[in-house]
Amino acid sequence: MADKKLVESITAMEEDFAQWYTDVCVKAELIDYTSVKGCMVFRPEGYAIWEMIQSELDRRFKETGVRNVYLPMFIPESLLEKEKDHVEGFAPEVAWVTHGGLAPLQEKLCVRPTSETLFCDYYKNTIQSYRDLPQVCNQWCSVVRWEKETRPFLRSREFLWQEGHTAHATVEEAEARTIQMLNVYADFMENVLAIPVIKGRKTEKEKFAGAEATYTIEALMHDGKALQSGTSHNFGDGFAKAFGVQYTSKENKLEYVHQTSWGMTTRTIGAVIMVHGDNSGLVLPPKIAPTQVVIIPIQQRKEGVLEKAFELRDRLGAFRVKVDDTDKSPGWKFSDQEMRGIPLRVEIGPKDMEAGKCVICRRDTREKLEVSLDELETRVGEILAAMQVEMLERARAHRDEHTYVATNYEEFQKLFSEKSGFVKAMWCEDRACEDQIKEKLGVTSRCMPFEQEELATTCVCCGKPAKKMVYWGRAY
Amino acid sequence: MADKKLVESITAMEEDFAQWYTDVCVKAELIDYTSVKGCMVFRPEGYAIWEMIQSELDRRFKETGVRNVYLPMFIPESLLEKEKDHVEGFAPEVAWVTHGGLAPLQEKLCVRPTSETLFCDYYKNTIQSYRDLPQVCNQWCSVVRWEKETRPFLRSREFLWQEGHTAHATVEEAEARTIQMLNVYADFMENVLAIPVIKGRKTEKEKFAGAEATYTIEALMHDGKALQSGTSHNFGDGFAKAFGVQYTSKENKLEYVHQTSWGMTTRTIGAVIMVHGDNSGLVLPPKIAPTQVVIIPIQQRKEGVLEKAFELRDRLGAFRVKVDDTDKSPGWKFSDQEMRGIPLRVEIGPKDMEAGKCVICRRDTREKLEVSLDELETRVGEILAAMQVEMLERARAHRDEHTYVATNYEEFQKLFSEKSGFVKAMWCEDRACEDQIKEKLGVTSRCMPFEQEELATTCVCCGKPAKKMVYWGRAY
Numbered sequence: 001m002a003d004k005k006l007v008e009s010i011t012a013m014e015e016d017f018a019q020w021y022t023d024v025c026v027k028a029e030l031i032d033y034t035s036v037k038g039c040m041v042f043r044p045e046g047y048a049i050w051e052m053i054q055s056e057l058d059r060r061f062k063e064t065g066v067r068n069v070y071l072p073m074f075i076p077e078s079l080l081e082k083e084k085d086h087v088e089g090f091a092p093e094v095a096w097v098t099h100g101g102l103a104p105l106q107e108k109l110c111v112r113p114t115s116e117t118l119f120c121d122y123y124k125n126t127i128q129s130y131r132d133l134p135q136v137c138n139q140w141c142s143v144v145r146w147e148k149e150t151r152p153f154l155r156s157r158e159f160l161w162q163e164g165h166t167a168h169a170t171v172e173e174a175e176a177r178t179i180q181m182l183n184v185y186a187d188f189m190e191n192v193l194a195i196p197v198i199k200g201r202k203t204e205k206e207k208f209a210g211a212e213a214t215y216t217i218e219a220l221m222h223d224g225k226a227l228q229s230g231t232s233h234n235f236g237d238g239f240a241k242a243f244g245v246q247y248t249s250k251e252n253k254l255e256y257v258h259q260t261s262w263g264m265t266t267r268t269i270g271a272v273i274m275v276h277g278d279n280s281g282l283v284l285p286p287k288i289a290p291t292q293v294v295i296i297p298i299q300q301r302k303e304g305v306l307e308k309a310f311e312l313r314d315r316l317g318a319f320r321v322k323v324d325d326t327d328k329s330p331g332w333k334f335s336d337q338e339m340r341g342i343p344l345r346v347e348i349g350p351k352d353m354e355a356g357k358c359v360i361c362r363r364d365t366r367e368k369l370e371v372s373l374d375e376l377e378t379r380v381g382e383i384l385a386a387m388q389v390e391m392l393e394r395a396r397a398h399r400d401e402h403t404y405v406a407t408n409y410e411e412f413q414k415l416f417s418e419k420s421g422f423v424k425a426m427w428c429e430d431r432a433c434e435d436q437i438k439e440k441l442g443v444t445s446r447c448m449p450f451e452q453e454e455l456a457t458t459c460v461c462c463g464k465p466a467k468k469m470v471y472w473g474r475a476y
Numbered sequence: 477m478a479d480k481k482l483v484e485s486i487t488a489m490e491e492d493f494a495q496w497y498t499d500v501c502v503k504a505e506l507i508d509y510t511s512v513k514g515c516m517v518f519r520p521e522g523y524a525i526w527e528m529i530q531s532e533l534d535r536r537f538k539e540t541g542v543r544n545v546y547l548p549m550f551i552p553e554s555l556l557e558k559e560k561d562h563v564e565g566f567a568p569e570v571a572w573v574t575h576g577g578l579a580p581l582q583e584k585l586c587v588r589p590t591s592e593t594l595f596c597d598y599y600k601n602t603i604q605s606y607r608d609l610p611q612v613c614n615q616w617c618s619v620v621r622w623e624k625e626t627r628p629f630l631r632s633r634e635f636l637w638q639e640g641h642t643a644h645a646t647v648e649e650a651e652a653r654t655i656q657m658l659n660v661y662a663d664f665m666e667n668v669l670a671i672p673v674i675k676g677r678k679t680e681k682e683k684f685a686g687a688e689a690t691y692t693i694e695a696l697m698h699d700g701k702a703l704q705s706g707t708s709h710n711f712g713d714g715f716a717k718a719f720g721v722q723y724t725s726k727e728n729k730l731e732y733v734h735q736t737s738w739g740m741t742t743r744t745i746g747a748v749i750m751v752h753g754d755n756s757g758l759v760l761p762p763k764i765a766p767t768q769v770v771i772i773p774i775q776q777r778k779e780g781v782l783e784k785a786f787e788l789r790d791r792l793g794a795f796r797v798k799v800d801d802t803d804k805s806p807g808w809k810f811s812d813q814e815m816r817g818i819p820l821r822v823e824i825g826p827k828d829m830e831a832g833k834c835v836i837c838r839r840d841t842r843e844k845l846e847v848s849l850d851e852l853e854t855r856v857g858e859i860l861a862a863m864q865v866e867m868l869e870r871a872r873a874h875r876d877e878h879t880y881v882a883t884n885y886e887e888f889q890k891l892f893s894e895k896s897g898f899v900k901a902m903w904c905e906d907r908a909c910e911d912q913i914k915e916k917l918g919v920t921s922r923c924m925p926f927e928q929e930e931l932a933t934t935c936v937c938c939g940k941p942a943k944k945m946v947y948w949g950r951a952y
Binding site for chain 2: 032033034035036039040041042043044047048050051067068069070071072073074075076079092093094095096097098099100101102109111118121122125126137141142144146148157158160
């Protein structure tokens with residue numbers, strides 16, 4: 001009994017990128033909408049990608065000495081209010097619990113939008129002496145920010161993330177940890193998600209509420225918009241002073257700790273979709289694909305075909321492999337594999353079996369390769385490895401092709417009206433220029449990259465002496 | 477510089493079991509209290525146990541075809557209200573979000589106390605035909621129940637758990653899944669946590685709000701109180717009818733699905749503490765211990781001692797091993813290992829090195845064994861395996877010694893006034909008897925065990941004909 005339903009088509013990305021994105025999210029069965037406005041369901045296929053991300057990141061964190069913890073999801077109003085910049089940044093977008101059981105609460109609680117305040121409270125209780133430092137904790141949890149406009153993975157009222165929070169004896173150690181974690185994120189983005197990133201520092205305007213310095217990794221999506229993909233904050237001793245987090249030093253003096261925090265969220269799944277996807281659906285980098293290989297039997301009712309498919313699956317035990325033995329047609333199964341972004345499909349039918357070979361089709365290039373069954377394991381490993389590397393290279397080439405330079409305001413304006421991508425330009429470090437650029441062009445400073453270049457001597461906006469080279473872009 | 481602070485003593489369990497329990501939770505650094513009333517911090521040592529539990533359970537779930545998902549943490553009031561028994565059971569103990577951002581919400585949202593309603597909403601959207609069945613999903617998350625009295629791990633306003641939710645075409649398949657997951661829990665409790673359990677069915681009075689049948693595993697703590705350690709519910713088609721979750725059958729008819737749910741929580745950590753702990757602190761079964769072996773160098777400033785300790789650690793790479801090379805005294809380190817419940821400690825000093833041996837001390841029995849360094853890996857493996865088995869045996873012996881039989885009310889009353897433990901007794905299945913027993917003796921029915929015995933022909937309470945043998949106990 002063949003299934004008559006064909007894989008549903010998705011909007012072409014050239015036609016409407018936003019609709020293409022939503023179509024992929026829904027039709028690859030990554031998400032579902034819910035009765036809870038602004039929130040979404042992570043369906044099995046979507047959550048499995050998050051599990052892969054978690055497992056890769058968590059291992060990297062632990063290698064640097066991170067320990068996981070879990071703190072409450074609620075923050076009493078008085079605790080949230082202890083650090084002035086922080087509460088100003090977050091209070092307008094939090095959800096408030098006002099009733100517990102059948103009674104009103106004495107003090108209202110917000111659902112954590114982030115947990116700096118709770119970690120300060122915890123560290124204040126548990127840190128006594130320099131022997132208790134550093135504290136390098138992380139938690140995997142969900143947070144809530146009452147966004148008005150929401151989009152799957154990119155912006156929703158509840159999202160999943162990890163938030164690391166550390167406390168150190170010295171300024172230097174805190175700064176080193178801030179940069180260390182940014183590097184972990186950058187390495188993860190490039191070597192696991194195959195997404196190249198620009199590492200840099202956020203401007204004062206764009207930094208995190210309560211931070212002394214915010215560092216970021218910025219990626220370019222297929223449509224030329226920028227996506228902030230991970231941030232790492234150095235708080236200095238600002239939070240410690242607001243919350244009274246102190247330790248006794250070796251010299252027996254009472255000192256404030258220096259703190260950091262750093263986070264990466266489920267929006268990285270959005271980045272994978274928007275960097276690698278195409279008009280047939282999702283394209284998953286092999287390292288993050290919950291299923292790396294799907295084996296599709298051809299003429300599966302012919303004797304021995306299904307058995308052969310399962311035999312090949314067993315031989316490919318070193319990879320994440322499935323056999324699609326549903327009663328749908330091979331054509332439907334090919335489209336399905338493409339929609340779901342499974343890196344490789346292996347086609348095996350009676351003729352292939354006779355010839356002792358199979359056909360391997362790569363999702364990213366659609367290249368079809370005849371492979372001798374004797375060499376199956378080796379070739380699958382080689383093709384997956386090549387695909388992982390080439391996906392990063394292609395994304396890097398795309399990013400570089402869409403990175404422009406402007407040395408004066410005319411060029412700058414022209415680039416943003418004609419092109420989409422990053423524009424590198426010099427800046428005087430004056431907030432007024434940033435504000436003006438945002439207002440007139442809808443463009444924000446993405447970061448002051450660690451790798452500075454001197455493109456010109458004057459600010460692209462006001463013409464005064466330039467101090468920093470900045471990546472500018474339209475952001476998600 | 478030796479640390480002068482000794483490991484703080486804990487209350488003896490014979491003196492005050494509740495205080496002993498709290499002392500262990502705090503002094504083994506499993507938890508910390510917070511500014512958020514009724515909520516707790518899972519500190520690194522406590523959360524690491526939960527990570528071990530998650531990893532073991534998740535693997536077992538996935539072997540049965542479970543796929544993980546994530547649904548929103550909020551439930552609109554109207555959704556919670558769709559199933560009558562369910563809302564009656566949960567509404568009195570939920571936290572309500574009434575404001576999002578700076579504005580009041582049009583409809584208030586409760587923070588999920590459990591997610592049956594959300595899963596029904598999700599399944600209603602995504603299940604169309606028999607081809608979409610079964611759906612076997614699970615989520616790892618935190619839930620909130622506005623408890624008045626709270627205790628670390630056992631009862632808190634927010635706790636961590638997993639909740640599985642499945643949808644099936646037939647009654648039989650739903651019942652089979654309900655029992656299958658109960659068996660997964662029982663196997664996990666016995667073979668990983670070394671805690672024996674009684675499997676059985678809850679009475680109508682004690683079943684889950686909205687379920688047709690609730691199955692449970694019940695464990696006995698060291699103080700003779702019972703702990704419900706995992707539950708599995710068969711909902712029949714009750715929720716499906718309330719939410720309209722239907723599918724088209726092979727015969728092209730519209731049918732309601734049959735659903736189940738099943739959950740296990742962080743209270744299992746409380747069970748580990750209360751079943752295995754002693755007056756020196758925590759005792760962790762090897763399979764769940766984040767650190768299985770701590771190597772304690774003796775006279776560590778003597779040449780070669782620390783190097784030897786790290787060499788042994790490297791040789792024990794198949795286990796989870798740490799070296800305690802802090803500047804504290806060996807005596808302090810021994811107490812610390814005991815407090816934290818690390819299964820084995822390996823003592824190695826200059827004399828041991830000369831003799832080519834080390835001393836291994838088991839946490840549960842405190843037995844000290846001289847082990848030749850040549851045999852270290854083998855012996856550590858053997859001792860850990862023996863400890864895992866013997867901990868279960870000891871817990872089972874304790875449980876059996878504290879399980880009594882009553883054939884009439886006089887015996888029943890006497891046992892509960894003189895002993896603490898399970899009492900097996902016959903019951904007429906009348907709710908009135910259950911209510912009376914609870915009111916007069918403070919005792920509840922724990923379960924109607926799968927392994928029924930005919931201890932008498934009449935109900936232990938009213939003397940009418942008995943229908944079921946029940947385990948009764950005082951519960952956490």
